Amino acid sequence: MTRDADEPATGGGRSGTGSAGEGLTVGRAAALVGVSVRTLHHWDDVGLVRPSGRTFAGYRVYSADDIARIHRVLVYRELGMPLAEIARILDDPAADARAHLRRQRDQLLERIERLERMVTAVDRMLEASRSGMRLTPEEQVAIFGDDWQPAWLEGAEQRWGGNEQWAQYTERAAAMTAEDWRRVTARTEELNADLAEARRAGTAPGSAEANALAERHRALLSTYFDCTHAMHACIGTMFATDPGFAEHYDGVAPGMAAWLRDTIHANAEAHGVDPATATWE
Numbered sequence: 173m174t175r176d177a178d179e180p181a182t183g184g185g186r187s188g189t190g191s192a193g194e195g196l197t198v199g200r201a202a203a204l205v206g207v208s209v210r211t212l213h214h215w216d217d218v219g220l221v222r223p224s225g226r227t228f229a230g231y232r233v234y235s236a237d238d239i240a241r242i243h244r245v246l247v248y249r250e251l252g253m254p255l256a257e258i259a260r261i262l263d264d265p266a267a268d269a270r271a272h273l274r275r276q277r278d279q280l281l282e283r284i285e286r287l288e289r290m291v292t293a294v295d296r297m298l299e300a301s302r303s304g305m306r307l308t309p310e311e312q313v314a315i316f317g318d319d320w321q322p323a324w325l326e327g328a329e330q331r332w333g334g335n336e337q338w339a340q341y342t343e344r345a346a347a348m349t350a351e352d353w354r355r356v357t358a359r360t361e362e363l364n365a366d367l368a369e370a371r372r373a374g375t376a377p378g379s380a381e382a383n384a385l386a387e388r389h390r391a392l393l394s395t396y397f398d399c400t401h402a403m404h405a406c407i408g409t410m411f412a413t414d415p416g417f418a419e420h421y422d423g424v425a426p427g428m429a430a431w432l433r434d435t436i437h438a439n440a441e442a443h444g445v446d447p448a449t450a451t452w453e
Contacts, residue, residue: 198223215255224238241262337398338397341396344395356395363389367432377438378438382438383442386438404436404439405445406451411436412430417429
């Protein structure tokens with residue numbers, strides 16, 4: 173079949189049915205509806221959308237009805253319908269065009285809703301890959317308490333991001349649901365209460381009871397990354413020397429920051445780690 177490769181940019185008069193300027197050539201029709209000229213040629217070949225006229229020079233021209241048919245084809249194709257099925261529906265004289273359009277509209281709305289949910293999910297995954305948490309800021313406050321500040325996650329990433337343990341944290345945290353976070357938060361609150369009770373009772377670091385609490389603490393940290401005894405010793409030092417952590421633990425029980433450090437260090441020593449020379453490994 174001869175193609176209109178050198179057709180003019182505007183439509184000419186249509187043979188037998190139109191005057192000059194009536195109808196769109198294949199190039200202009202393709203640009204208008206957002207498909208390639210090759211696609212319109214293929215649809216012409218298979219009888220899906222045939223231009224209803226020609227210019228006096230013999231070029232194909234598409235009428236307004238032809239363009240409307242192309243748009244209907246595009247809608248059906250967007251819904252994943254095969255071209256042969258599209259042709260059957262469009263050419264069925266018994267088909268209710270308005271009913272088909274209503275169904276198309278309903279299907280498109282359903283698809284838009286599904287795509288919007290997918291976009292939201294991707295956004296959450298992108299945020300999770302950065303901060304390691306799929307919770308919204310509102311969910312974080314609801315689970316972690318009114319004093320929780322979502323910006324702390326950014327500070328943590330700036331401070332520790334880039335090492336293997338942070339990568340473990342982001343991967344594990346991204347897989348945790350809101351219910352998972354509630355369980356971890358409950359475990360944390362329970363452990364803090366037991367630590368505070370031990371501190372107030374004068375439990376000696378290095379005792380069996382204190383070592384058991386230290387192991388519970390290390391196990392809780394291992395929810396997020398594989399925490400060795402050497403790492404735990406480094407964290408214990410940070411609890412007593414970092415103003416933010418020290419204020420937090422001393423707020424749970426007076427003197428608890430230093431006591432927790434000593435408890436963690438004593439437990440690390442029991443496992444062959446010298447807290448004075450411990451490194452992050």
